[in-house]
Amino acid sequence: MESKVMAWRPPVTGIREVLHAHFPAHAYPSHVHDAWTLMVLDQGVVRYGLDQREHGVINSEVTVLPPQVPHDGRSVRPGGFSKRVIYLEPDVLPLDLIGAAVDHPGLVDPVLRQRLHQLHKVLAQHHENLEAESRLTLIKERLGQHLTRRFQAPQTKDPSLAVRLRELLDARTAEGITLAEAAGELHAHPAHLVRAFSKEFGLPPHRYLTGRRVDLARRYLLDGQPAGEVAVRAGFYDQSHLNRHFRRLLGVSPVAFVRP
Incomplete structure (x- = not known):
């Protein structure tokens, strides 16, 4: 049985590469990356050496391998292993x-693992960059808490900041804005932006922006504009991108929405 690998580079600041792979027999020789490696194991059990120390990986863990530290890897069981990896810029x-990562590369944290799972799902859709940035910033924050052994919850109640971010999203609904750009304009940390907005309005910024874009698309459709043009004018990547979100919010396609 051959190895199966799918890799791509998403247009998300901080992410160098995404890798989904199944290795029925492959064993990694010792090597290094110049990026932070975040791995979740979906199938199998893996053992690896990191800086001349042995570790094991099971699928409830998140493995964090730091840049420039030698490591290898091999399956413990017959049948190999499946993994998903995100490589972060150093x-x-x-x-x-x-x-700290060398000393504690295996993190048993269901919240962190679920956030990584959600990020992988978003990255596989290829066009949800604001959502990916929002999810990544919360992952980076939690990783930092693990590696510094601080778990105090940050203050998130900041109505004024949340309202200013909403105004910014409303002003740039079709054009869009990255989380880094919003953080720069509002002079706030990206993680604090996401938390403050979610706390105040009950949904994260990316979901709010998507809803506003669907509203905008509805208006254009009711004006008689074709769905393909509406998608781009409302800020979606293409018509299929619009269709997916339109169906999720309204239960019908854009064409069915305006069908007599």
Whole structure:
């Protein structure tokens, strides 16, 4: 049975590569990356050496491999293993946390694992960049808490900041805005932006923006504009992108929405 690998580079700041793979027999020789490696195991059991120390991986863990530290990897059981990996640029996390990652590369944290699962799902859709940025910033925050052994919940109640972000999203509904751009304009940390907005309005910024774009598309459709043109004018990547979100929110396609 051959190995199966799917890899791509999403247009999301901080993410260098996404890799989904199944290896029925492959064993990694010792090597290094110049990126932070976040791995979740979906099938099998893996053992690996990191900086001359042995570790094991089961599918309830998140494995964090720091840049420039040698590691290898091989399956423990017949049948191999399946994994999903996100490679982060080296400056996404402080390099002085490399030692902590070497000491504790396996994190048993259901919240972190679920956030990574959700990020992988979003990245596989290819066009939900604001959602991916929002999810990534919460992952980076939690990783930092693990590696510095601080778990105090940050303050999230900030109505004024939430309202200003909503105004910014309303002003740039079709054009869109990255989380980094919003954070720069509002002089706030990206993670605090996401938390403050979600706390105040009951949904994250990316979901609010998508809803506003669907509303905009509805108006254009009712004006008689064709769905293909509406998709781009309302801020969607293409008509299939519009169709997916339109169906999710309204239960019908854009064409059915305006059908006599």
